[in-house]
Amino acid sequence: MSLWLFILIQFAVLAYAFVGGVFLAFSDFIMRSLAKTSGVEGVQAMQVINREVFRWVFMTLFLGLVPISLIIVGYTATHLDGPVSVFMAVAGLTYLFGCFGVTLLFNVPMNETLAGMELDGSATHDYWTQTYVPLWTFWNTVRTLACAVSSALLLCGLALEATAC
Template sequence: MSPLILYLAHLAVLAYALVGGVFLAFSDFIMRSLAQTDGVDTMQAINREVFHWAFMVLFLGLAPVSLLLAAYGAIGVGHGPGTVMVLAGLIYFVGCFGVTVAFNVPMNEALAGMDASEKKTVDYWTRTYLPRWTFWNTVRTVACGLSAALLLFSLVWAAQSQGS
């Protein structure tokens, strides 16, 4: 395996886990806490603040890295570990990045345009946003964790295959 790809893959395992940890916190306790309080204003603020560089570099940067790793796994690694590497990359790209673009971002944008003091906003928040956003966020959490585990497994498998 190319040393550059090897280092990139190790960094991707860590990045998948870090991004998944952020999503886990939201699914595990942040959204429940916001549901118990006047969370609309707070979630609107969170959705504005998420665009700062640290999280976005990891989250957005993993999309092309995941596709690169999937392609490399298919072309450069081979059947067993390569297939697992392909799965790791595609699961992140579809299950985290794709879900974010298709589901979470549109809900965030809808919430951003609402006045937290209006009844229709409270209805949207409690009946639509909280359950749906949290469901899709949990999908992202699982996708990140699975991608990290699969990529790590593929790296170990590839290293063991080279040693024998």
């Protein structure tokens, strides 16, 4: 394995874990806490969070992991073989589909729907309690697990590579 790929994979292990940690916080206690509000406060807080998420650090990691995952998948599929290649390629694919893909297909559309809703409407309250909180949290948990699996698979790949040296 080349030195640049080794360093990139080490960075990806940490970045997958950091992004997954943010998602874990939402699935574990943030969404549950927001759901315990009267509804209006939870909706308002989530609308603000969904605007603020576009700030520098989180979004740089979240979006930056897309090309990094593609590089890992492409490089390991063409330059490595055996279990190391499988672990690392699956790690990249897991992030691409289980985290980034789920975000685009499920979480972002729900965020956009919520962003366009009035705070105090009955339709907003129904959407918040019956759709947004349970489904958004479910798909967020999928993203959390995808990040954890991606990080773990890269660690396993690095361990296998180290033992082969």
